[in-house]
Amino acid sequence: MLKLKLFFISLFSILFLSGCEMIVFQPQGPVARSITELINWSLIWMGLVVVVVFALFGYIIWKYREKPENMDYEPPEEHGNTLYEIIWTAIPILIVIAITIPTVKTLYALEEVPKGYEEKEPITIHVTSADWKWIFSYPEQDIETVNYVNIPADTPVDFKLTSASTMQSFWVPALGGQKYSMGKMETQLYLVADNPGSYWGRNTNFNGKGYADMEFEVLAQTQEDFDKWVEEVRETAPELTEEKYEELLKPTHLGRMTFNKTHLEWVNHADPNSKTYTHPELYKNHGYRGKTFEEEDNYRNKNNQEHMNHDSHDNDSNDGHGGDHSGH
Amino acid sequence: MDIRWNEILITGDPLILGSQIAILLTMIGVVAGITYLKKWKWLWTEWITTVDHKRIGIMYIIAAVLMFFRGGMDGLLMKAQTSRPEMGFLDSQHYNEIFTTHGVIMILFMAMPFLIGLMNVVIPLQIGARDVAFPQLNALSFWLFFSGAMLFNISFVIGGSPDAGWTSYFPLAGKEFSPGIGNNYYAVALQIAGIGTLMTGINFIVTILKMRTKGMTLMRMPMFAWTTLITSAIIVAAFPIFTVALALMTFDRLYGTHFFTLSAGGSDMLWANLFWLWGHPEVYIVALPAFGIFSEVIATFSRKTLYGYKSMVYAIVGIALLSMLVWVHHFYTMGSGALVNSFFSITTMLIAVPTGVKVFNWLFTMRKGRIKMTNAMLWALAFVPCFTIGGVTGVMLAMGAADYQYHNTLFLVAHFHYVLIPGVVFAVFAGLYYWWPKMFGYMLNEKIGKWHFWLFVIGFNVTFMPMFFLGLNGAVRRAYTFSEESGFAPLFLLSAIGSVILALGFAAFCYNIYWSIRYADRNISSDPWDARTLEWATASPVQHYNFAKLPEVKSLDAFWYMKKNNEGLTLKDSEIEEIHMPSNSGLPFIMCVAFGIVGFFLVFEWHILAAIGALGIVAGLIYRSFDYNDGYHIHVDEIKETEKSWRNVEGEVHNHVS
Numbered sequence: 001m002l003k004l005k006l007f008f009i010s011l012f013s014i015l016f017l018s019g020c021e022m023i024v025f026q027p028q029g030p031v032a033r034s035i036t037e038l039i040n041w042s043l044i045w046m047g048l049v050v051v052v053v054f055a056l057f058g059y060i061i062w063k064y065r066e067k068p069e070n071m072d073y074e075p076p077e078e079h080g081n082t083l084y085e086i087i088w089t090a091i092p093i094l095i096v097i098a099i100t101i102p103t104v105k106t107l108y109a110l111e112e113v114p115k116g117y118e119e120k121e122p123i124t125i126h127v128t129s130a131d132w133k134w135i136f137s138y139p140e141q142d143i144e145t146v147n148y149v150n151i152p153a154d155t156p157v158d159f160k161l162t163s164a165s166t167m168q169s170f171w172v173p174a175l176g177g178q179k180y181s182m183g184k185m186e187t188q189l190y191l192v193a194d195n196p197g198s199y200w201g202r203n204t205n206f207n208g209k210g211y212a213d214m215e216f217e218v219l220a221q222t223q224e225d226f227d228k229w230v231e232e233v234r235e236t237a238p239e240l241t242e243e244k245y246e247e248l249l250k251p252t253h254l255g256r257m258t259f260n261k262t263h264l265e266w267v268n269h270a271d272p273n274s275k276t277y278t279h280p281e282l283y284k285n286h287g288y289r290g291k292t293f294e295e296e297d298n299y300r301n302k303n304n305q306e307h308m309n310h311d312s313h314d315n316d317s318n319d320g321h322g323g324d325h326s327g328h
Numbered sequence: 329m330d331i332r333w334n335e336i337l338i339t340g341d342p343l344i345l346g347s348q349i350a351i352l353l354t355m356i357g358v359v360a361g362i363t364y365l366k367k368w369k370w371l372w373t374e375w376i377t378t379v380d381h382k383r384i385g386i387m388y389i390i391a392a393v394l395m396f397f398r399g400g401m402d403g404l405l406m407k408a409q410t411s412r413p414e415m416g417f418l419d420s421q422h423y424n425e426i427f428t429t430h431g432v433i434m435i436l437f438m439a440m441p442f443l444i445g446l447m448n449v450v451i452p453l454q455i456g457a458r459d460v461a462f463p464q465l466n467a468l469s470f471w472l473f474f475s476g477a478m479l480f481n482i483s484f485v486i487g488g489s490p491d492a493g494w495t496s497y498f499p500l501a502g503k504e505f506s507p508g509i510g511n512n513y514y515a516v517a518l519q520i521a522g523i524g525t526l527m528t529g530i531n532f533i534v535t536i537l538k539m540r541t542k543g544m545t546l547m548r549m550p551m552f553a554w555t556t557l558i559t560s561a562i563i564v565a566a567f568p569i570f571t572v573a574l575a576l577m578t579f580d581r582l583y584g585t586h587f588f589t590l591s592a593g594g595s596d597m598l599w600a601n602l603f604w605l606w607g608h609p610e611v612y613i614v615a616l617p618a619f620g621i622f623s624e625v626i627a628t629f630s631r632k633t634l635y636g637y638k639s640m641v642y643a644i645v646g647i648a649l650l651s652m653l654v655w656v657h658h659f660y661t662m663g664s665g666a667l668v669n670s671f672f673s674i675t676t677m678l679i680a681v682p683t684g685v686k687v688f689n690w691l692f693t694m695r696k697g698r699i700k701m702t703n704a705m706l707w708a709l710a711f712v713p714c715f716t717i718g719g720v721t722g723v724m725l726a727m728g729a730a731d732y733q734y735h736n737t738l739f740l741v742a743h744f745h746y747v748l749i750p751g752v753v754f755a756v757f758a759g760l761y762y763w764w765p766k767m768f769g770y771m772l773n774e775k776i777g778k779w780h781f782w783l784f785v786i787g788f789n790v791t792f793m794p795m796f797f798l799g800l801n802g803a804v805r806r807a808y809t810f811s812e813e814s815g816f817a818p819l820f821l822l823s824a825i826g827s828v829i830l831a832l833g834f835a836a837f838c839y840n841i842y843w844s845i846r847y848a849d850r851n852i853s854s855d856p857w858d859a860r861t862l863e864w865a866t867a868s869p870v871q872h873y874n875f876a877k878l879p880e881v882k883s884l885d886a887f888w889y890m891k892k893n894n895e896g897l898t899l900k901d902s903e904i905e906e907i908h909m910p911s912n913s914g915l916p917f918i919m920c921v922a923f924g925i926v927g928f929f930l931v932f933e934w935h936i937l938a939a940i941g942a943l944g945i946v947a948g949l950i951y952r953s954f955d956y957n958d959g960y961h962i963h964v965d966e967i968k969e970t971e972k973s974w975r976n977v978e979g980e981v982h983n984h985v986s
Contacts, residue, residue, distance in 0.1 A: 022801040024733050032733075039730050046720035049684075053716045056691055061709060064630070066700045075697045080636035080689075088688040089639075089681060096677045099727060103673050106729035107666040131505070166500040167596050169661060169736060173802050177732020180662050182597065183499065183590045187663035204736035204804045206493050207500055209420045212807040276591035278504040285421045287488020287508035288335050290933050293584035295504075295591035 023173045028199060029192045030114040031176030038106050045095050110177065113156045114192050122156040122190070125149060126262070128269055129161070129168035129181040129203065130277075131251035132210030137262035141230045144240055146248065146257035150229055153196045153220040161187045162270035164249050164277050169205035172218050178204055186270035193220035208283070210253055233258055242266055246299065249277045267299075275299040331934065338485055341422065348485045377912040379463035380872055381448045384470050386767060388445030389760070391474060395437040396834070398481065402430035404831055407791070411824035413812045423808035424491040425484060425510070431494025432514065435610065436521060437477040439748065442756040443617040444473075444528055447556050449767055450759075451532065453863035454550045456541025456881065458874045461534040463910040469524040469531065471920035476521025479927045483513040487932065490514040493806060495607070496577070498588035498599040503581055512931040515578040520923050522570055529563030532556055541862075543881035547641070550861045550885075551627075551634055554641055555620030558648045559613050565652065566609035573602035582933055597662060604655035612651040614748070616644055618755030619686060622708045625758045626690050628859045629705035630697030633885050636689040643682035643689075650679045660728045661735050669728035676726035683719060687712065702857070703777035707758035710785045711750045718746030721796065736806075739799025745792045757784075757837070765856050769869040770848040776840040784833030790826025794819035854974060860888040865897075867974040873907045873962055876971050899975065904967050910959045919948045 027033040109115065113122060126137040127149075136149040151157050161170050161181035171178035175191040193199065203214040221229065240259035245266075248254070267274055277299050280292040294301075338344050362368055375383060405426050409418045418426065448466070452459055460466050483489045488510040492501035501511045536557045540549070549557075577599070579585040586594040627634045634640060656664060656672040690712065699705065721743040725734050734740055757780075765771045795803075798819050803810065810816050855864040865887045866875050876899055883889045890896050922944035929938035 022797065024800045024802075035729055035733050038727060039724070039733070042724050042727060042730060046724060049720050050716060053687065053691075054713055057709075057712050060691055060694050061699055064694055064697050064699050066698050070698060073698050075630065075632045078632060078635060078696065080639065081692075084688075084692065085636050085639050085685065089685055092681045092684040096674075096680060096723075099723070100674055100677060103727040103729055104666075104670040107669050107673070110729055110732070111666050165590070166505055167497055171736075173733060177729070178661050178735055179732075180659070182662075184593075200802070202802075202804065205497070206424075206736075206806040208491075208505060209424065211424075212420065212809050272593070276504075278590060280504050280507040283505055283507055285488060285491070285508050285510075286338050286340060287510050288332070288932065289507050290503065290509045290512060290581070291584075292503050292507045295589075297591050 023200075026174065028174040028197065029176060029194050030116065031110065031191055032174060034106050034109060034114075035177055038102055041102055042099050045099060049095070110190070113158075113190055117156045117192055120155055122158040123152060124158045124160065125151070126264060127159050127161045127170055127181060128164050128263070129170065129214075130164040130249050131166060131208060132203075132214045133248070133252070133254050134170075134201075134203075134214070134216045135164075135248065135263070137264055138230075139262060139264055141234075142261055143230060143233045143237065144259040144262045146254055146259075147215075148217045148219065148256050149201075150219045150221055150226060151191075151193060152223045152226040153193045155223070156190055156192050159189045159191060160270070161189060162268075164269045165251075166207040167205055168203045168207055168214070170201070171204045172199055172201035174199045175218065180205060183269055183276075184272045184274065191218075193218070196220050196222055196225070208251075209285075210251065213253055234260060246277065250279055251282050273297075331932075336486060336932075338488060343418075343422070344485060351485065372914075373912065376917050377467075377914045379459070379467045379910050379912055381452050381460050381463065381466060382767065382870055382872075384466055385445045385448030385450075387470055388441045388448060388473070391477065392438050392442035392445060392756075393838075395433050395441070395477060395481075399430050399433040399438050400831065400834055402426045402433070404827055406430065407824040407827035409808060410810070410820050412821065413810050413814070413817050415809060418808065420808045421491065424493075424806070425489035427806055428490050428493050428496075428514075429480070429484065432480065432490070432518070433477075434748075435494065435614070436518065437473075437480065439614045439752045439756075440525065441473055441477075443559075443614060443752070444525070446621065446756065446759045446763065447532065447552075447617060450763060450863055451553055451556050452535065452539070453766075453866065453870065453874060454553050454861050455536060455539060455544055456862050456875065456879050456886075457535065457539040458878075458907065459910060460531050461539055462531050464913050464916065465527055466531055467913065467916035468919060469528040471916040472524030472527075472923060473521045475920040475924040475927065476517045476519070476524065479520065479924055479931070480513055480517035483510060483517075483931075487513070495603055496599075497603075498577075498580075498596040499590040499594070501577070501581075501599075502589050502594075503584075504590055509931055509933065512578075512581055512933070515574050515581060516927045516930050519571065519574045519578070520927050522567055522574065525563060526567040526571070529560040529567065532560040533564065536560070541875075541878045541881060544886070545881075547638070548881055548884050548886065550620075551623035551637070551640060552617070552620035552861075555616040555623075555644055558644045559616045562609045562613050562616070562648050562651060566606045566613070569602055570606035570610075573599065573606065576602075578930075582930070582935075600659050600662065601655065604658045605652075608655045608658065609651045611747075612647060615751045616647065618752050619644065621755045621759040621762075622690065622711060623693075624861065625704045625708045625762050626693050627885070628762070628857050629700045629702055629708075630694045631700075631858070632693055632697045633860070633888075634689070635693040635695075636685070637884060639685055640689055643685045646682040647679060650675055650682075654679065657726055657728070657731070660731045673726055673728040677723055680719060680723050680726075687716065687719075702761070703772070703774055703781060704758045704762035704857075706778075706781050707754045707761065710781070711754045711758075714746060714750035714754070714785070714789070718743060718748075718750060722747060734799065736804055737799035738795040738803045738805055741805045742792045742795035742799060745788075745795075749788055749792070757781075762857070763863070764844075765852060766863055766868050766870065770844060770850050770852060771856060772844045773840050773848060776836060776843055780833055780836040780840055782833075783829055783836055787826050787829030787831070787833050791823050791830055792826070794823045794826075798823075855887075860885040862886050865890065867970075871970050871974075873909055873967070876907075876967050877903050877905075899971055901968060904964050904971070906964060907962045907967065908959055909962060911957050913955075913957075915948060915952060915955075919945065922948060 025036060027036045124139060128135040134147055136145045161179055163181040163183045168181045169178045170181055172191060175193055179187045179189040197220050199218040201216045201218050237258040237260045240261045240263060245263045276295055276297050409415050409423055488508045490510040490513050492506055492511055496514055499505055536553060576587040580587050580589060586592040588594050588596055588599040623634050653675045654672060656668060657676045660669050725731055725740060725743055761772055761777060798816055803816050854868040862879055865879055879896055922941060926938050926941040926945060929941055
């Protein structure tokens with residue numbers, strides 16, 4: 001037991017020293033900072049619990065272990081102690097309250113523009129996840145990027161998340177937490193970068209073969225540099241066409257791409273009645289293939305799609321399949 | 329119906345080809361061995377057709393150990409693949425299949441059957457009953473679990489493994505993104521096994537409520553019996569949700585409905601909710617019986633009654649109720665909003681309160697005790713600190729806002745391994761060392777057991793402790809590789825080394841079983857631990873009717889009380905009466921085969937063949953409805969003979985041993 005504990009202590013200390021450099025503990029923006037503060041607060045209390053339980057555990061098993069000297073000791077009959085039991089029910093409740101209050105506060109704060117930035121006009125960026133790439137659309141600037149996103153530093157960014165394929169999770173640990181992106185609905189996440197810099201982001205929700213590489217870069221720039229970049233893109237980048245976009249949505253790995261115009265002009269995947277862009281025939285593995293079903297609302301059946309859309313406007317029963325779940 | 333014969337077997341991967349050959353050779357070896365030893369009849373009459381709860385329990389445990397091996401191999405392969413950055417040992421597809429089967433097998437085909445096996449062996453004995461309430465249903469439960477488990481296990485060599493994670497989230501798990509039949513295995517095999525589990529839940533509720541011996545009131549039941557009762561209640565409440573979810577999944581995948589799909593108005597969130605509505609209670613289905621085992625072991629080896637018995641009972645009832653109210657904490661990041669997330673953060677953190685009560689009660693059971701460091705007790709002791717780490721990180725994850733940073737990272741993976749390995753695996757090891765003499769009449773070797781213990785516990789910590797830190801540094805779960813620049817390499821390597829130590833611990837465990845079967849001393853008392861509960865009041869191994877005369881219970885820790893007051897330990901010939909016992913039946917095994925065949929055809933979407941096979945299931949149900957076999961009676965002489973053979977042996981319990 002002693003050996004085990006020494007081992008624990010040394011393992012902990014090695015890991016803890018390296019811990020100071022861990023990404024979650026180095027927040028680069030107000031959103032991430034509020035979460036890190038919450039984590040640190042919880043670590044104090046959890047550390048206390050661990051110390052108390054470990055100490056009590058060590059003391060009891062050391063003191064009351066069976067030894068040759070105490071073989072004739074017969075332990076007393078003991079059924080419990082109400083006072084003790086009240087104590088170790090009440091103290092955990094108090095600890096839970098102590099961490100619940102800031103948790104709830106932070107949960108509400110994360111839904112709003114971060115504190116201190118209420119005055120600043122947020123920039124809206126639509127994030128569309130697909131297999132296996134991230135597509136960023138800037139409706140105000142009318143440009144679109146793939147696998148990287150440039151943002152102005154010190155400005156709240158209103159990310160509107162949706163998916164053209166599987167369920168994914170948009171995570172930039174240095175700037176804040178994560179949110180799922182799901183097809184036919186929209187979720188939302190505010191992030192702010194304190195300073196210009198490059199931050200790493202990725203998908204955390206497993207979505208098949210290409211999942212491990214589904215990373216992107218968030219490049220925070222000064223407002224000036226950002227405007228310059230937008231200008232440059234508008235002048236030099238090729239225009240995004242519907243055919244090009246359909247090609248993008250196939251399950252592939254792509255590098256960085258930049259386009260003029262956004263796909264929001266012809267499809268918003270967050271709309272519950274939008275077209276589906278699935279390609280079951282492109283997902284192959286070594287196994288036996290089952291029957292795949294032809295979907296009426298797939299983009300390849302464009303005529304059907306228009307027909308269906310038309311239907312759903314006339315027919316209430318087709319409405320609200322997933323619409324009422326959309327984020328806020 | 330179009331059958332593409334050449335695609336049925338998975339080809340082209342040397343690892344899988346190796347497994348196919350190994351499976352074939354093992355099967356030939358087993359069949360040849362049984363034939364050579366002329367054991368087919370014995371196997372059929374003594375085991376396959378048995379309705380004896382102890383034998384069914386042992387079969388559950390054997391199956392669970394085999395599945396532990398399979399799931400453990402999956403884990404080792406994953407650790408080998410992530411031991412170095414950009415490792416090329418497994419490709420992405422193969423890795424995805426392996427973590428999926430690792431999760432499913434460890435939870436559903438290792439943890440659950442292991443615990444259900446121990447429940448089967450122990451519970452009727454602990455409450456002073458001769459069998460469970462529905463013995464043949466119990467056999468059917470086992471055989472359906474076995475059928476589902478085998479069906480799931482062949483997936484990686486025939487047709488392709490499921491590859492959407494053990495959570496099988498939609499739309500990924502649907503035909504739109506997983507057109508292979510791998511995920512059909514998930515839908516069908518878990519359905520078959522799940523029916524078995526549901527019946528087990530019903531069986532144990534009835535057994536515990538209706539079959540307790542005289543004087544065994546609810547509040548005099550051993551803690552393991554209490555946790556089994558509450559677990560069974562959770563099973564009955566939660567498993568039907570899974571049954572429905574899997575049925576909807578089957579419709580989506582096999583018949584093109586749109587419950588969870590991306591197209592035509594399906595909702596992937598519906599699957600996530602249904603899955604975790606079952607999935608979170610499932611965690612407590614495996615954790616609560618484990619708590620019961622620890623309670624028994626700690627009380628016995630501290631030589632004290634369980635501290636705060638009543639508050640322990642309230643705590644498990646509280647945990648069971650709360651377990652139904654926390655499922656959303658698995659997807660705070662789905663965007664449900666602050667109010668919903670706050671509610672589920674609070675309910676989740678509240679679970680820490682009854683769990684804390686239990687931990688302190690265990691500690692105070694040991695206080696003022698005389699703690700005997702047997703192997704069973706060592707597992708229970710190691711559980712306390714390891715589980716505490718799992719518990720506090722659980723509270724951290726429960727904080728919705730903080731979870732935005734932990735979600736889907738290795739921090740989460742480390743947390744649930746710190747809960748499930750100490751909470752379940754340590755418990756089944758403790759239970760196995762503790763009840764082994766009761767099951768087989770000899771003990772497991774304590775010295776090899778120490779190797780098993782230390783290698784396993786150290787290996788476990790070295791494997792999973794680094795994952796907390798990897799997760800906080802941005803390493804996500806289920807990624808088959810990582811880059812050199814990420815800086816994850818040293819901790820991943822440490823974790824891989826830990827997994828090898830862990831595997832050595834498991835090897836020591838297997839060797840211990842082998843050694844003990846061959847060499848352990850058969851001449852032991854029926855109560856080798858000086859224990860407290862009724863299962864120790866009868867022979868080891870237990871005679872098939874359990875008790876010649878049903879014991880009468882006057883207090884908690886009934887057997888301890890009997891020993892102390894020297895009551896009811898001896899048996900007079902005049903007290904022996906004929907005993908009515910259920911007859912063996914081959915029907916459960918036949919149903920296992922029928923379900924397996926139908927399941928296999930459904931997986932491959934050969935509907936006509938499946939429909940023909942389903943006639944077998946219907947025939948079995950009809951046959952059972954007209955089955956008037958009422959069991960048989962054991963004659964007094966036979967009982968006298970059996971009782972004499974163990975009661976008058978030297979060293980047997982006639983009085984209080986202390």
